[in-house]
Amino acid sequence: MAGSGKLVILSVDHGLEQGPARSFAKNPDAYDPAYLFELAIESGCSAHAAPLGAIESCVRDFAGEIPLILKATTTAQVDDALRLGCSGISFTLRWSGSVQGNKMYEEIQEAARRAKQLGLVVFIGVHTKGEGLNGKTGEPAVDVVADGAHIACQLGAHIVQVGVPAAVIEQEAAKYIYEAQGIRVKNLVERARHLVQSSFNGRRIILFSGGELKGTPEMFEEAKQLAQGGAFGTMMGRNALQRPRKEAVAFLHGVMEAYTGRGL
Amino acid sequence: MAGSGKLVILSVDHGLEQGPARSFAKNPDAYDPAYLFELAIESGCSAHAAPLGAIESCVRDFAGEIPLILKATTTAQVDDALRLGCSGISFTLRWSGSVQGNKMYEEIQEAARRAKQLGLVVFIGVHTKGEGLNGKTGEPAVDVVADGAHIACQLGAHIVQVGVPAAVIEQEAAKYIYEAQGIRVKNLVERARHLVQSSFNGRRIILFSGGELKGTPEMFEEAKQLAQGGAFGTMMGRNALQRPRKEAVAFLHGVMEAYTGRGL
Amino acid sequence: MAGSGKLVILSVDHGLEQGPARSFAKNPDAYDPAYLFELAIESGCSAHAAPLGAIESCVRDFAGEIPLILKATTTAQVDDALRLGCSGISFTLRWSGSVQGNKMYEEIQEAARRAKQLGLVVFIGVHTKGEGLNGKTGEPAVDVVADGAHIACQLGAHIVQVGVPAAVIEQEAAKYIYEAQGIRVKNLVERARHLVQSSFNGRRIILFSGGELKGTPEMFEEAKQLAQGGAFGTMMGRNALQRPRKEAVAFLHGVMEAYTGRGL
Amino acid sequence: MAGSGKLVILSVDHGLEQGPARSFAKNPDAYDPAYLFELAIESGCSAHAAPLGAIESCVRDFAGEIPLILKATTTAQVDDALRLGCSGISFTLRWSGSVQGNKMYEEIQEAARRAKQLGLVVFIGVHTKGEGLNGKTGEPAVDVVADGAHIACQLGAHIVQVGVPAAVIEQEAAKYIYEAQGIRVKNLVERARHLVQSSFNGRRIILFSGGELKGTPEMFEEAKQLAQGGAFGTMMGRNALQRPRKEAVAFLHGVMEAYTGRGL
């Protein structure tokens, strides 16, 4: 959002994980990747993030109208971002509680190095998931998300994306220190603040994703609290694309206002 | 088919999976790859698709007579297509219901990137198969095929090839949305339409394969319904090559008429 | 054999699989790789095929006296063939009944591509072996060998080498078609003919290996029948090298006469 | 430490293994990587070692003020060190008691070769850990640590880093020789001496890490004994960064005095 230092990015790759019907049938316009470009532009988003095929099929029609971020996982590599005129590239870090023996770190490293050579902004999206974590409770735990965000920073992310963290401490070894040092994570403002701190104390930009489909007031409230805790903005998909066009534009404007604290 | 925007491609690699006798003994002319070039040319197919060895052994004799598509899986790589004067290259995407942890995506990505640098048309053939799918029922389920087609598009396919989808919803998580949103998939016209929608709403070309050997009227009816649902054409093998030469030419003409809606 | 279109190649790498004593002790001259060069030259073989070390240790002494084929499996790669002045290179395709998920195809592909760039003749030797096959009965079954030969052709072999096939149909799915279409494989002449047909109907050269040590009349009879069925010749090792020198030369001459149908 | 031949290096990558809260909450200044640069500079450390993200986010602000060592494991590769103006690079050798079949050796080899081409000092940090070792008792055993240090030297380390070894002989096969040859390892001075001997008898620099958080007098005593045994210095993290700034500077000065044997 011009002059605010805040970012609201329309980010869509749900079809890769959940298939097109589950992602787009609620608002069939969204089957067409051009619709998503139009929505991001019309609502004034900071950027549009999408997988290779979607960008490749539309980029000529929207050249220069909005910064693009190539979601590299599964469908693309750094050099595609250059070829397609993208400003940034986004990698996924699956964080399961340990950095040991994992080829993924090496792959992100190499890709991030190449991206920086090409002048691209490097996004790392942290997905907390894995055997070491206690499913629906443990994956969004604030200590787990904070660990993942810190690792993304150490891997060289310019911008880190995480899910909204829950008021849970998952790791036994972490519980003691959160209590002993009085790290506050009960409300969302506090958790946002802890996440900013865990991302080099604000030296790196941290964005929160929109998550599951929610009601509009609930989303606005969440965005306000995150912003109050120092969050730099959001990467949002489902909550925007599954609403009809007009409603989606209004919704995105509301989110922007929540982050910037001013009307549009 | 000139001016129709429809494609009928003679595509033959059955010997790789099923051996030469099961593929060619019904019509022994087809043991010789030159016969397949002749059949594609004589019947006026849009292109001929075959593995490396078949193309390499015949390409000098038929240079310039028909566009060639190199079937890259198992026998070839992108640079072979250039060396052999092919116009396109075809990759196989084995889709088993999840994009996680799969080296195949990386391989198709890299090959497709190289193919585009060389100016080749990129075909991705979707094979729905794998542990996560319920065998003969689940593999051709329309939701599964739609997911695969969408992923092929996101991987950067110019042209997607799928099997003819069945009127079954396989994935539990998908059933709800098909019902709730009233996505119609009972008849083949509807399923073809849903597949076109799932392929970037028609921004990418989707072709249907011929499948098991069938009777001529049955094939023509299937082609007509697929065409009515918006299909761009077919990649066909067994149904053409296992008929004697004259019959095969007439058969391919019938399929072309079904897609273009006009006589030849 | 000049003017006959037939090939008899002395091919020796038994020491790699069975050790030197089992391979050479019956005729200790053969411990020395130079002896094998001499035998191939003296008997008038079409070429001599051997692993890297054997060729590297003798090539200067026999430069230009006989075409050499580098057996690349285990000991060498394509570029060694260039460095050692070889005319061809030979790869091994282990065929176990399925082309799925096998890195070997990719390796042969890449090596064959490079070999063709260097102007080398590409041999693919088909070894039918693997879990999917029923050991001593199933491995030499004519349908299995035919499948392997066809795949070698599709992988781009100029020359395919197979073992002598047995009058057995191994694969359930193949039995029906051999019966229904009346494919004749009872005698060796018929099996040779079916193998030639399965190798692009004669567009690719197919050679048969000598196999286990056998009596001289038996070998001559086998060669005559294979030749009658259209075989292009043989790659022979054990049967030549384990006979004493003079006997071996006479034996190779006999094999050549069986294939060419004329005296030397 | 100028003129002393001793090295005290502030080395921090704890957040990667234990997350930011457990690493930094005791002294929240340390969430910011710039604080660690300042601490290393202010206290007069020989160098500062950190992962890629930390260095990348601060290097412009502190250019030329202190030699930097890039901790390459997980986050970076050799060429990043060049790009970020680092003087050295640090690899981790996980030593579990056997050099067999381990890709890690190959990776360190290649990286160290490249680092030397670029003129970088090569650090190898030995982590004794693995199935072959008896957990808390076996991992710090002096024979295990000595084996790891020797391997690091053979891999081409200029500087080896190890944990402080315990007065335990872990490996059955080693016990006999330590007794028979009267190798003394009961006190820390002796163990330091044995480690120096095991690192090419002093031809390579060996540093000891600070380990778990300890009291100040205990740390100073440990440093004095290590220095007396010939240790070249220390790479220290937790013990410095978890103390408040002033206390940390004084603490680091004390460690320096222990190694150099003189006041600052």
Place this chain on the structure above:
Amino acid sequence: MAGSGKLVILSVDHGLEQGPARSFAKNPDAYDPAYLFELAIESGCSAHAAPLGAIESCVRDFAGEIPLILKATTTAQVDDALRLGCSGISFTLRWSGSVQGNKMYEEIQEAARRAKQLGLVVFIGVHTKGEGLNGKTGEPAVDVVADGAHIACQLGAHIVQVGVPAAVIEQEAAKYIYEAQGIRVKNLVERARHLVQSSFNGRRIILFSGGELKGTPEMFEEAKQLAQGGAFGTMMGRNALQRPRKEAVAFLHGVMEAYTGRGL
């Protein structure tokens, strides 16, 4: 040894497998890699073989005084040999009774090819070890060692190194041929002769390693018998380095006399 055609090489990498104490504590001078250079030079060895770190730390001090062989396994690659001024490079072939499916062959192949491009002498040390072999009885069996030596030759070794073979035939399939053909392997002279024969009948140089620490007369007798059977010399480590300096020099002289059959 000048003019004799025999080679006695001081080869030391025991610290990598057994740690420094077990390797060097009997003669602590040997902790310092410079001592091993001095011992090889002083005793007049044909060459000194050692891992990367040892050579790298001493090579400037002994440049031009003795040919060096880089032991590449675990610590180095071919290009290091060039950088360090070595004349040869040594690879390890772990031979377990089968050449199937083994990436090691490919690695040795590639490294040997590169070494020959750089003009280096290629050593392959055969270690008979693995599941297929019957431990202490089967690993040194003469048929197993002969198979390994032959494979090393076929892989392109200029010089093959093996352990001293035992009077045992391990492989069932080999027993028959050793008996039927009357291959004599009862005494060491015969076994040495069989090994020379198995190494391209003397076209390739075969050296025997010194093995476990033994008494001096026993070592001299072994060397004499090996030499009588045609062995080209020895690569020796433990037996030289674990004796005190003067004794070690005298010992190496004795071994040299045993091989050359003349006084020094």
